[in-house]
Amino acid sequence: MTAPRRIIAGTTYLVTRRCLDRQFLLRPSKLTNQVFGFLLAVAARRFDIDLHACCVMSNHVHLVLTDHKAQLPAFHRFLDSLVARSMNAILGRRDYFWASASYSAVALEGPSDIIGKSAYVLANPVAAGLVRLGRQWPGLWLDPAGHTGGSVEFERPTRFFRTRGAKALPERASLSLVAPPGFESLEEFTRAVASELEAREAQAEAERRRDGRSVLGPAAVLDQPPFDRPRGQEPLGGLNPRVASKEKKRRIEALTDLVEFLTSYRLAFAQWRAGARDALFPHGTYLMRVLHGASCAASC
Numbered sequence: 001m002t003a004p005r006r007i008i009a010g011t012t013y014l015v016t017r018r019c020l021d022r023q024f025l026l027r028p029s030k031l032t033n034q035v036f037g038f039l040l041a042v043a044a045r046r047f048d049i050d051l052h053a054c055c056v057m058s059n060h061v062h063l064v065l066t067d068h069k070a071q072l073p074a075f076h077r078f079l080d081s082l083v084a085r086s087m088n089a090i091l092g093r094r095d096y097f098w099a100s101a102s103y104s105a106v107a108l109e110g111p112s113d114i115i116g117k118s119a120y121v122l123a124n125p126v127a128a129g130l131v132r133l134g135r136q137w138p139g140l141w142l143d144p145a146g147h148t149g150g151s152v153e154f155e156r157p158t159r160f161f162r163t164r165g166a167k168a169l170p171e172r173a174s175l176s177l178v179a180p181p182g183f184e185s186l187e188e189f190t191r192a193v194a195s196e197l198e199a200r201e202a203q204a205e206a207e208r209r210r211d212g213r214s215v216l217g218p219a220a221v222l223d224q225p226p227f228d229r230p231r232g233q234e235p236l237g238g239l240n241p242r243v244a245s246k247e248k249k250r251r252i253e254a255l256t257d258l259v260e261f262l263t264s265y266r267l268a269f270a271q272w273r274a275g276a277r278d279a280l281f282p283h284g285t286y287l288m289r290v291l292h293g294a295s296c297a298a299s300c
Contacts, residue, residue, distance in 0.1 A: 005105065006242070006261045006284035009070040012052070012180050014117040014244065015063045017080060017103040020096050022229040024058035025087060028139035028222060031157065032056075032087070036140050038154035039082050041173035047075040050178050053118040053193070055125065056140040058224065062121040064114065066180055073286055076103050086160040091226055109245035109254050111182035115189070117244065118144075119196035126204045130216045133201055138218045143197075144177045144190040151176035268294075 019025040026032055036056050040063075044051055048071065053064040067075070084097035108114045125137040134141060142152070151174040162168040179186040208214070242258055245251035264282040271279035272294065281288055281296045288294035 002102075003262060004265050004288075005073065005286055006107075006258060007067070007070045007072055007286040008284045009068060010066065010181065011070075011072075012064070012066045012108045012114055013072065014106040014108060014121070015065060015072075015076070015103055016060060017076075018060040018099040018101070020099055022059050022099075024224050024226050024228050025091065025097060026056055026061065026139070027058045027224055027226045028056075028137070031090060031159070033140045034154060034157050035086050035090070036061075036083060037152070037175065038156055038169075038173055039079055039086070040140075041154050041175035042169055043075050043079040044175060045173065046078065047071040049075050050180070051142070051175060052114065052144065052177060052180050052189070053121045054140060054142040055121045055134075055137065057124060057128070058139070058221065059229065062124055064108075064118045064121055064180075070284075070286065072105060074290075086157070089160045104240065106241050107243045107254065109243060109250050110247065111180070111192075112246050113244050114180045114182070115192045115196055116246065118193045119200055122193070122197050123200040123204070126201050129204075129208070129213060130221055131218060132205065132215055134197060136218055138222055142175070142177060143193065144179075144186055145194055146177075264297075 026036070033056070040051070040054070043049065044065075048068045050066040050068065051063065052066070053062075055062045080098060080103070088094060088097055106117070108117055122134040122141065122143050124134075125131050125139075125141075126134055131137050134143070135146075146152075153172055153174045156163075156169055156171050156173070177186070179189040183189040183192075243251065243254040245254055261282050261284055265285060268279040268281040268285075269288070272288070272292075278295065281294050283296060283298040285294065285296050289296050
C-alpha cells in the first residue's frame, strides 16, 4: 500500500509531476503555456493555494506553493486531470498523460529551504542544458521577480474548454506570485531567490565551459516533437523525500514527526479495517477524512 500523505494546512511544498514515459507532452508552445497557466490560475484560486515559483518543462512540472487549507490532493486532482484531458485533446492522443507515479510533494521546513527549492525550480532548464538563463525558457516560467507589481492574466483557451453551462470555467483567470510564510514581503523573497538563481546559473555556465558543452537553445526546444523523450534511461530507485531542510536538527524533527504520523495512521487504519469506526487518525490525515469521514486528532 502506498504510504499516506500527511497534509497540514499552511505547509509550503516543492511539487513535481512527470509526463508518461518522459515524453515531451508539455513541450513549450503558446497554446501549452496558455492551457497550463490558465488551469493553474483557476486551481490556485479554487483551492486557496499561493504560488511562489513555477517551471513547466517539456516532460515535467515543478511548483513551489503554499497550501492554506490542506487541499493539496484536491488541487492536484483538479489541475492534473484537466491538463491531461485538454492536452490529450490538443495532441490528438488518448493514452495516459502523466506517469503512473503520483505527484511528489516535499514539505519545505524553513525559509532557506523555500529559497533554495524556488531557485532550483527556476534554474531547472539551465541545469538541463536547454538555455543559459532561466528567463530564456520558452515554456511557462513564473518567478517572483516578474510579479512584484501585480499578476499575470490567462484567457481561457478556445480549444477543448466549454464556453457555456454550469461547468464552464471563467473566461479569464489571474495568477499572482506572493511571498511564502516566513518572509516579510515579496520583495525580500524576490531578492533572496534572485541571488540563489544567479549563483546556480553561474555554476551551470562554469560546468558547461569546463566540459565543453553548449546549450540546446529555445528555438531547438520549440522544434522538438511532443512524442520524443530524452536520450538515455532515467536512473531507477532514486530517493522520494517527503520533507526538506538544510538544518540537520530541523530535518530530524520533521522526519521524526513523519514517522510518528505513519505509525499512528497504520494503527488507526488497522482498527478501521477491523470495524472500529471510532478509530482516531492522526492530524494531517487526508483521504480517510475526506472520503470516509474518519475522525482525526487535533484540528484535522
